[in-house]
Amino acid sequence: MRVGVLGTGEVGRPLASRFIADGHDVRLGSRSADNPTGAAWASDQGERADHGTFADAADGVDLLVNATPGTVSLEVLATIPDADLDGAVLLDVANPLDFTDGFPPTLSLANTTSLGEEIQRAHPTARVVKALNTVHNSVMVEPDRVPGHHHLFVCGNDDAAKALVREILAVWGWRPEDRIIDLGDITNARATEMLLALWVRLYGTLGSPDFNLAVLR
Amino acid sequence: MRVGVLGTGEVGRPLASRFIADGHDVRLGSRSADNPTGAAWASDQGERADHGTFADAADGVDLLVNATPGTVSLEVLATIPDADLDGAVLLDVANPLDFTDGFPPTLSLANTTSLGEEIQRAHPTARVVKALNTVHNSVMVEPDRVPGHHHLFVCGNDDAAKALVREILAVWGWRPEDRIIDLGDITNARATEMLLALWVRLYGTLGSPDFNLAVLR
Numbered sequence: 001m002r003v004g005v006l007g008t009g010e011v012g013r014p015l016a017s018r019f020i021a022d023g024h025d026v027r028l029g030s031r032s033a034d035n036p037t038g039a040a041w042a043s044d045q046g047e048r049a050d051h052g053t054f055a056d057a058a059d060g061v062d063l064l065v066n067a068t069p070g071t072v073s074l075e076v077l078a079t080i081p082d083a084d085l086d087g088a089v090l091l092d093v094a095n096p097l098d099f100t101d102g103f104p105p106t107l108s109l110a111n112t113t114s115l116g117e118e119i120q121r122a123h124p125t126a127r128v129v130k131a132l133n134t135v136h137n138s139v140m141v142e143p144d145r146v147p148g149h150h151h152l153f154v155c156g157n158d159d160a161a162k163a164l165v166r167e168i169l170a171v172w173g174w175r176p177e178d179r180i181i182d183l184g185d186i187t188n189a190r191a192t193e194m195l196l197a198l199w200v201r202l203y204g205t206l207g208s209p210d211f212n213l214a215v216l217r
Numbered sequence: 218m219r220v221g222v223l224g225t226g227e228v229g230r231p232l233a234s235r236f237i238a239d240g241h242d243v244r245l246g247s248r249s250a251d252n253p254t255g256a257a258w259a260s261d262q263g264e265r266a267d268h269g270t271f272a273d274a275a276d277g278v279d280l281l282v283n284a285t286p287g288t289v290s291l292e293v294l295a296t297i298p299d300a301d302l303d304g305a306v307l308l309d310v311a312n313p314l315d316f317t318d319g320f321p322p323t324l325s326l327a328n329t330t331s332l333g334e335e336i337q338r339a340h341p342t343a344r345v346v347k348a349l350n351t352v353h354n355s356v357m358v359e360p361d362r363v364p365g366h367h368h369l370f371v372c373g374n375d376d377a378a379k380a381l382v383r384e385i386l387a388v389w390g391w392r393p394e395d396r397i398i399d400l401g402d403i404t405n406a407r408a409t410e411m412l413l414a415l416w417v418r419l420y421g422t423l424g425s426p427d428f429n430l431a432v433l434r
Contacts, residue, residue, distance in 0.1 A: 104404075111327045111414075148433040153415075183418050187321075191415040197328070198370075198408040201400050206434055215419060216365040217428040 004029060004057035004064045006076055008037040011093060011137045012067035018141040020045045022171055029057025058084040063091060063164065070096035070115045070193075071108045074122055085126040089161040091168075092116050092189070093132040093140070095196045104200045107193060116189025120157065127161035129154065130189040131169065134199065136209035143173040143212070150212040151181050155188035181215060221246060221274035221281045223293055225254040228310060228354045229284035235358040237262045239388055246274025275301040280308060280381065287313035287332045287410075288325045291339055302343040306378040308385075309333050309406070310349040310357070312413045321417045324410060333406025337374065344378035346371065347406040348386065351416065353426035360390040360429070367429040368398050372405035398432060 001024045005016040008030045019026045027050040030038045038051030051057075058064050058080045068076045073094050077085070096115045097105040109115050116130035131154040132140045139145050143152070152174050156162050166176045174180055183191060195213075203209055218241045222233040225247045236243045244267040247255045255268030268274075275281050275297045285293045290311050294302070313332045314322040326332050333347035348371040349357045356362050360369070369391050373379050383393045391397055400408060412430075420426055 106328050110411075111323050146433050150431075150433045181419075181422065183422055188418050191418045194327075194411040194414040197411040201405050201408045202398075202432060205398065205400055206432075208434065211432055211434040214367075214431040214433050215423075215428055216363050216367045216431050217423055217425065 001025070001063060002061045003027075004059070004061040005067055006054050006057055006065065007067035007069070008035060008041065008051075009067070009069070011140075012065075013037075013041055014137045014141055015065055015067055015093070016041065016049070017045060018172065020049055024048070026050070027052055027057045027061070029054040053079075055080050055084070058088070060084070061088070063089050063168070066090060066092045066094050066119070068094060070094040071098055073115060074118060077119060077123060082123075082125075085123045088126050089158075089164050090119065090123070090126045090128045091132075091165055092119055092128055092130050095133050095193055097196060097200075104197070104204075107196065110194055111190070114187075114190040114193045116155070116186050116193070120186045127156065127158035128186055129156035129158070129161050129165045130186060130192060131155075131165055134192050134195050135212050139210060139212055141172050143179065145210045146212045148214065149178065150214040151179055153181050153183055153188070153192045155183040155186055155192070157185050218242070218280060219278045220244075221276070221278040222284055223271050223274055223282065224284035224286070225252060225258065225268075226284065226286070228357075229282075230254075230258055231354045231358055232282055232284055232310070233258065233266070234262060235389065237266055241265070243267070244269055244274045244278070246271040270296075272297050272301070275305070277301070278305070280306050280385070283307060283309045283311050283336070285311060287311040288315055290332060291335060294336060294340060299340075299342075302340045305343050306375075306381050307336070307340070307343045307345045308349075308382055309336055309345055309347050312350050312410055314413060314417075321414070321421075324413065327411055328407070331404075331407040331410045333372070333403050333410065337403045344373065344375035345403055346373035346375070346378050346382045347403060347409060348372075348382055351409050351412050352429050356427060356429055358389050360396065362427045363429045365431065366395065367431040368396055369429075370398050370400055370405070370409045372400040372403055372409070374402050
């Protein structure tokens with residue numbers, strides 16, 4: 001599979017490296033083609049790793065991952081030609097965390113909308129899937145860092161796109177039969193992004209990002 | 218203990234009945250002293266049960282519970298004399314769910330504030346404790362309806378008030394040593410109220426309100 005990952009930060013690099021480890025070809029995208037972090041990552045990860053602009057990363061991929069800071073994601077996606085987003089499976093793992101007023105952050109989009117919804121609205125022919133945004137980057141690619149039976153929430157309008165994402169997540173240990181909860185369409189992104197208010201407080205209370213929620217019934 | 222419960226609805230009555238079952242004296246408060254739901258509840262619950270206005274319910278109690286709809290809670294509390302709220306332990310179980318635009322609801326206060334915080338701000342000498350707002354009323358008073366090891370979040374500025382609430386919750390099965398997570402001060406009400414966005418979606422997905430979240434680490 002060819003995978004593009006938007007964002008060279010603490011979320012983008014671990015995800016991109018995991019895709020490389022899984023045997024995919026990965027291009028990491030950033031604002032400039034000569035971004036030193038992107039270049040270092042590609043050099044470190046070998047032949048199947050590449051880097052470039054956001055538009056380079058989105059060009060002709062089977063899966064595009066938005067791992068940019070949520071407050072700039074819409075702006076980043078606007079730099080990508082419509083043709084590359086048309087029909088693309090766009091896995092959005094970002095949260096619109098706004099640290100303008102310090103800690104704890106607020107959300108720049110919330111309650112009556114969400115980043116996932118706004119991305120889908122801005123790019124109506126992309127197939128946006130929201131997932132992974134409720135766990136730390138370390139847990140995203142290695143759920144067994146947290147012992148026990150815990151859950152990941154997935155939502156999006158396109159069933160085939162969600163199925164592709166579930167296949168990828170299954171490889172990482174998020175078993176589709178008992179660890180994934182499909183909340184429905186992309187408006188449910190609101191629910192999982194608003195969970196971040198609790199997530200950041202729990203991080204402070206527990207003192208480690210290696211935690212996750214389980215839904216018990 | 219003398220307990221006042223504000224609100225005669227689906228949350229207030231079960232809580233009030235549970236306090237009666239626990240051996241406390243309970244007054245259920247509503248807008249009018251002759252509210253038929255309040256009168257029927259008091260008649261049904263026997264000698265230790267009474268009903269009256271919101272102000273009647275708050276008069277001289279050891280614990281006051283806000284179980285009114287979150288969108289009207291501030292207005293309700295404004296009808297209670299300051300003297301009755303001064304120093305009072307005020308357990309706020311409400312959520313500011315706004316159904317104006319149908320389902321799913323949004324929150325009338327969110328992200329940069331919360332109902333718990335606004336109650337504390339409006340009544341600075343009350344000792345507000347936010348708890349129980351993340352589970353259905355059936356689970357509030359009987360956590361074992363949901364099997365397994367799941368959690369309740371508590372927050373507030375006053376440690377003695379939180380300790381009293383924890384004692385009550387322990388009687389209901391919310392063991393303080395392993396089922397209660399104290400998030401800290403009342404600003405954390407933001408986090409637990411925003412969880413309702415996920416709660417209402419999960420209710421729809423799971424088809425039953427008998428569920429709760431567990432924090433795994």
